Amino acid sequence: MLPQSNAPEVLFPDSLLVEVAWEVCNQVGGIYTVIRSKVPATVPAWGSRYCLVGPYFPNMAQGEFEAFDDLTVHTASDPFGAAVRTMRAQGYDVCYGTWLVTGRPRVVLINPFQAYNKLGELKSDLWQRHGIPSPDNDDLLHQVIAFGHLTTIFFQHVAAQVKPKQRLLGHFHEWMTGVAIPELRRLQVPAHLLFTTHATLLGRYLAMNDPDFYDHLMWVNWENEAKHFNIEPAVKMERAAAHGSHVFTTVSELTVRECIYLLDRIPDAVLPNGLNIERFVALHEFQNLHQQYKAKIHEFVMAHFFQSYAFDLDRTLYFFTSGRYEYHNKGFDLTLEALARLNHRLQQSGLDGQVVMFFITKRPYTSINPQVLERRALLDEVHETCQAIERQVGERLFYAAAASQDHKLPDLSNMVDDYWRLRYRRTLQSWKTNTLPPVITHNLVNDQDDDILNFMRRASLLNHKHDRVKMVYHPDFVSPASPLLGMEYGQFVRGCHLGVFPSYYEPWGYTPLECVARGVPAITSDLSGFGDYVLETIPEPESKGIFVVHRQEKSFDESAEELCNMMWDFVLLNRRERIMQRNAVESSAELFDWKNLRVHYDRAYALALERQ
Template sequence: MPTSLAPAPDALLPDALLIEVAWEVCNQVGGIYTVIRSKVPATVPAWGERYCLLGPYFAHMAQGEFENYEDHHLDLMDDPYAVAVRQLRAAGYDICFGTWLVTGRPRVVLINPFQAYGRLGQIKADLWERHGIPMPDNDDLLHQVVAFGELSRIFIQTVAAIQAGKQRLLVHFHEWMTGVAIPELRRERTPAHLVFTTHATLLGRYLAMNDPDFYDHLMRVDWLAESRHFNIEPAVTMERAAAHGSHVFTTVSELTVRECIYLLDRMPDAVLPNGLNIERFVAGHEFQNLHQLYKAKINEFVMAHFFHSYSFELDKTLYFFTSGRYEYHNKGFDLTLEALARLNYRLQQGGVDVQVVMFFITKRPFTSINPQVLERRAVLEEVRQTCRAIEEQVGERLFYAAAASSDHRLPELGSMVDDYWKLRYRRTLQSWKSNALPPVITHNLVDDQNDDILNYLRRANLLNYQHDRVKIVYHPDFVSTTSPLFGMEYGQFVRGTHLGVFPSYYEPWGYTPLECVARGVPAVTSDLSGFGDYALQNVPDPEQKGIFVVHRQERTFDESAEELTEMLWQFVLLSRRDRIQQRNNVESHADLFDWKNLRVYYDRAYALALERQ
């Protein structure tokens, strides 16, 4: 079996050029964007100007993240990437060279895939005749992929020619969308050492979504028949060709090794765990202060969402959340909901004086934010403004009365409020209060009746009744500073919560629990998540470090649901002091997952690639 290659000191970095190719360079469409972007601050200092990223150019995505080098600047540069860009521009290619405006500011080459559309017929014919890769006539995404593959091949070969007899060239491709260039690079014997990483096999993701016993059936899968069944044969064939054509084939977790063996017919040479750029604070208590700051913002949302119907003590309320791509079964939303329903019953029966507000943050098609949700937030703001006006008026009059009075007793404060403000206060509260239940969802979905989360909540009658100890907020849009409901970044929202819940059934790596750990927030993961499996294998006593791993391998759904329920129950029973201590433990061990420590797995894979011809 492949191993997570032992870390190496920077002194053993290969003396070579490195081009890292990904569809998500300056193009936020999936999880690889987080992998590449977060790794940059650890990669650039180690590789310097020998490092370059390569991706497709989409103007609407790149305009906010990419800064193009001016022509006069580019003309002064003599490194192989700049020389290659100048040569290709002289030959008429639409190609950009500049900087990605992220921490580390890596150099980036972006190529417009649409410029090759005039040659698509020949490119597709060559893929079929030379490599057995079929290509439909009417799939624009696949057309973009193969066009970019052809253009990236040309760029890589140009760099290789410039470097002939000098430094060796490493090229690292991420996922099938860029790996399509590999078979032709190998056929033409391009002097480059090729690494290919699959972060999740394409067919594995489809199968897991549709087969509740995916892992049991894995070794009997007919990859060709299944890829045709799901209408993904071209992409799966590209992925297999990239895996077999690369000098070094890698994946991100031991869990995906089995997928690669049975679905791609090649055992990975190495496992490359993913990390994050961990933010550290000079003052150890600073992350606790940030937790309080952003929890206060979540408190505002909760007051607006619930308090118009009924209130509860915010000091006795815990905020749980889950987030990620909407894959009801794969992401463990089904298991999470079942555990929440059981937890709700336990809390009611046990008389525990704690409320849990559970946030589901995902992306679903919606028509608009629920107007009632927006209206209640606006009315609560009116309540706030009225209270502030009364506070200011009473404050001034109380100060005057205190200075002028010889009576040491506190005067009747109500007498210091004008009738206007008394009336406005009363009317504002009358318009604020309602008998309607707080909605479980914040937006109006396009297909409300067929949403799995909503249908479970209806069946379980988990609909935000006052007697429920577990309240639900389903937010079918990602959290951002432009959101009128939260008005903060996703990372800030995470810091304000108490626990992330991610008991995935299919998760080749899993950034969401890792993002919690990076921010000092405990997280639940599963042993079917690459991150959870890595934690079990490499982190001593993970629960003490705030990483809770639900066992799903060889367990029934009911058994896993009961284990998750018990984890949530024990977390609810923790005292405030215990929760603070646990956040301290999480924060203090976050360095285990810093790219500064995990990047070296990549360097070992590169060294292995350089040994192979």
């Protein structure tokens, strides 16, 4: 019987665990969040018997990795350190140290470029031994092949350090690391190998190009399609890893079907993703944090909109969506259609208030829109003028109160100098304009071909005064360095009222989970791994502020109407109801803590140890 994963007791005391991922100390996408957030729940159970392996890119590892000063200290009873020392003695460029994240796990980083002088031989071996082709003009593939070769060598040296009755587990994430698996099996290295695909490579390409991807999945000729999208080498690496591993896993029940039809192997286990919830928990202060960061969003909204027209911020709700720019896969198309319907419904209803919708994604741009920057600068000037008048009036009011025998409040306008009266008037005159607030904050490289902008133009979602849904398209990730929002992404999420993520293709989906972790209600879909998991495991998720749009076996129109209804119902909530809902969301976050979800990994490791 397996130990409970929320307890810190030692797991599999006779085993070593090496977890290999391309995004160890190398933030590229969602796998980075998976690996990094899981570490604090993994280290207590495995301790010094756990090690992570990734590629060494100095510019990426710079702020995340700290090398051990003296490697000799880490060789006597440390099989990973001994393996690194042996490789160094053979002339390999290998780093050993700790990842500077919660849990401080041991990390081995291997420079893939050191094996480039052997690429011809390695590519020839891949083709002859495993039937995997590799073109000459793809540098990512070259890095992957070189890293796979060096990882194989590292595993051989670790296996040589394994003591009698000890066993070695190797857990590989995604196709970029899986190229080592078939070679480890060919060499009969004594290691129990697991491979996890977080999203099949071919599945992502097909979903982006086929609006009926799920209906056509069982008829896909994987080899023809891989050649069509020019990804045959990577797809064959993924298939070789899936078939060569002792245990094959994926992250959601949705991707199980993908694996069956595109990789021809039924996954042995599903490993749902979690978060290290403690990183986000602020005990009883999370409502205060919402107010604090909402005030910062207010500042942006005032600068962006109030130069043209004003509205009541107390009756304004902030919705947002975010993620990689995949217009169809991420459900941006469905979100925009539902927002257009919501805008019309709100206009017809006569209800007070409005919605400001933020689209946060990444697109090529030339600069921040100068008009947006100017609006922010002018509002700052208005603010400074008001603060100067406030200081002057405050000082004079205090003197008048102390000297007066009258208890009545004096005329405050008489306490302002003519200079500040004139400055106030001129500042406001230069501030106000009749132009519409921009719908986008940056100048895109090619805005005529941008699907989000083109939908806004067609639907006339252009921030007219009468629009009740206002649009802010921010084609860059949120950061404290930005002169517009000036906060971290997590702070921005806390300041919003609702996250909207009705994805069409999303093997897991961290964005709604990150909302839940911060006490913010979120909309997901039953075509995302997270949404599917919620429907399977949580009774009445709506009561916990998690809403799931049905997209399986539904038309686009039906799903858009359901999403519009969800947002409409949210708009109808009063302040007290929204506070209660945020409390319910925050209290449910623990369900997705790695301390509870790590048990799925434990079971997969137990299964791998049973297989030879």
